[in-house]
Amino acid sequence: MAKTVYDRCIFFLVDGAREDVMREMTEAGELPALRRYVLDRGDYRKAVTSFPSTTGPAHVPFLTGCTPGSCNLPGIRWFDRSQPNGLTHFRQARSYVGPGGLYIDQDLKDEVHTIFEYFERPAGVFSFVNRGLGIFENRTLLTRGWYWLYAHYSGQWQAVDDAAWRYIDRAVDQGADFLSVVFPAVDEYSHYTDPFSDATLNAYREFDRGLGRLAERLQRQDRLDSTLFVISSDHGLTSTHTHFELWSFFDELGFNTLYYPRILRNGCDAATMVSGNGMAHIYLKKGDSWEERPSYEEIRTLGETDPIEALLGQEAIDLVAAVQDDSVIVCGRRGISEIRETPEGIAYRVIEGQDPFGYGGIPAEASDEQLLSATFDTDYPDAPYQLLRVLGSPRSGDLIVSARKGYDLRYRYEHPEHKSTHGSLHRDHMHVPLMMNTEIAADHVRTVDLFPAMLNLTGRLVEGTIDGRDSVTAASRAVA
Ligand SMILES: [Zn+2]
Numbered sequence: 001m002a003k004t005v006y007d008r009c010i011f012f013l014v015d016g017a018r019e020d021v022m023r024e025m026t027e028a029g030e031l032p033a034l035r036r037y038v039l040d041r042g043d044y045r046k047a048v049t050s051f052p053s054t055t056g057p058a059h060v061p062f063l064t065g066c067t068p069g070s071c072n073l074p075g076i077r078w079f080d081r082s083q084p085n086g087l088t089h090f091r092q093a094r095s096y097v098g099p100g101g102l103y104i105d106q107d108l109k110d111e112v113h114t115i116f117e118y119f120e121r122p123a124g125v126f127s128f129v130n131r132g133l134g135i136f137e138n139r140t141l142l143t144r145g146w147y148w149l150y151a152h153y154s155g156q157w158q159a160v161d162d163a164a165w166r167y168i169d170r171a172v173d174q175g176a177d178f179l180s181v182v183f184p185a186v187d188e189y190s191h192y193t194d195p196f197s198d199a200t201l202n203a204y205r206e207f208d209r210g211l212g213r214l215a216e217r218l219q220r221q222d223r224l225d226s227t228l229f230v231i232s233s234d235h236g237l238t239s240t241h242t243h244f245e246l247w248s249f250f251d252e253l254g255f256n257t258l259y260y261p262r263i264l265r266n267g268c269d270a271a272t273m274v275s276g277n278g279m280a281h282i283y284l285k286k287g288d289s290w291e292e293r294p295s296y297e298e299i300r301t302l303g304e305t306d307p308i309e310a311l312l313g314q315e316a317i318d319l320v321a322a323v324q325d326d327s328v329i330v331c332g333r334r335g336i337s338e339i340r341e342t343p344e345g346i347a348y349r350v351i352e353g354q355d356p357f358g359y360g361g362i363p364a365e366a367s368d369e370q371l372l373s374a375t376f377d378t379d380y381p382d383a384p385y386q387l388l389r390v391l392g393s394p395r396s397g398d399l400i401v402s403a404r405k406g407y408d409l410r411y412r413y414e415h416p417e418h419k420s421t422h423g424s425l426h427r428d429h430m431h432v433p434l435m436m437n438t439e440i441a442a443d444h445v446r447t448v449d450l451f452p453a454m455l456n457l458t459g460r461l462v463e464g465t466i467d468g469r470d471s472v473t474a475a476s477r478a479v480a
Helices: 019-027 032-039 060-064 098-107 144-154 158-173 185-192 198-220 246-252 307-312 368-375 383-391 447-457
Strands: 008-014 043-048 077-079 093-095 122-125 178-183 227-232 270-275 279-284 317-324 327-331 335-342 345-353 399-403 431-436
Touching (some): 008 198, 032 431, 060 447, 077 270, 122 158, 158 198, 246 279, 307 317, 335 383, 345 368
């Protein structure tokens, strides 16, 4: 347990901030407020986000201590196989993009508590999850939709970040003890320009200026030292050179495929639900109903040709995962591996060819912390743990697809065109920055660990079972 107990915590989610960009800009002196008010008093880590590495599902771990799979929010789009076939697939299709976002709080698994429930005066600004916030505590309940609509059509995403700072000032003045704030500008400018464009880099600088103004204000009120700052991100982003239309590829394989936005269709026997747009859940109808999930071996016999082989034949597809009995099977061009949960942690072995992740030399069985350390600086950090968690959700696809860097999985219905991508298992999407104005104990941190850390650092104890561990205040994680 840390010695300092903070009176309040402000969690800043700079949506889509790349770890290397934020670190290099700080080192170059371009983010002076972060340097002065956070790093000089605290610590920096490269952390690992949750899969799918996408806006929405990857926000949830910070606020619940549970991975998207454990929260039963496995993607920004997913297919509800528990709903009966109606005249159309409308009731089975879920997307949190746009008005569908209203379903998030009710879709979040009942037993999961949000961090808002632990505080007396919590506040959320542009938050994805709002369970535990009263109507006045969700500061942007009525305005978020308007800001998003305005920014989407005008391209002025900086105006939304600017508004966030005004909401923070008001909430702090009114005595908020926990604030969660989402800053969308870096993510949106990345999507519509590039992760390294001037517009995107300027959004990082504007964030820093806002933080500087807030810190000075808190200092004048003599409240700076009693305020815990946590700054992180939900995913990185990479430039996109090619769009691969996943649904039409499934139609070519002989399926009748459901996809967004065309959900008012009927008689489909496959559904492709894309997140980010570098990952997708794929659902395949087995026999006459959607109720039972086909296994990995059964999937290979569906359609006119083995869909897994067909996917791996496409340049755009990097990895495909499915479930067989109690194991997750991962297929790549190099080979096939198996991930299994055991009483001691996670067992991992290559079952055909070479390791699809290209790991080389990781333990055959280890704790999830040891596997995190062993895979942290590879191309696929923490992938075994992350795939087990997301495929553990009954709402997860029968197949999960992770796109190759440079590609995404949606084309025709994405306006304006997405020029960068996130969502995949690749390190450029999975690594995120973590900055705190306090010491960070562990070398390797998951974003799901921030929930218990923020509670402990404000003198609160976690209730119930969560996925995260307080690796921030606790002793270092074991190294494999
Ligand atoms: Zn995001």
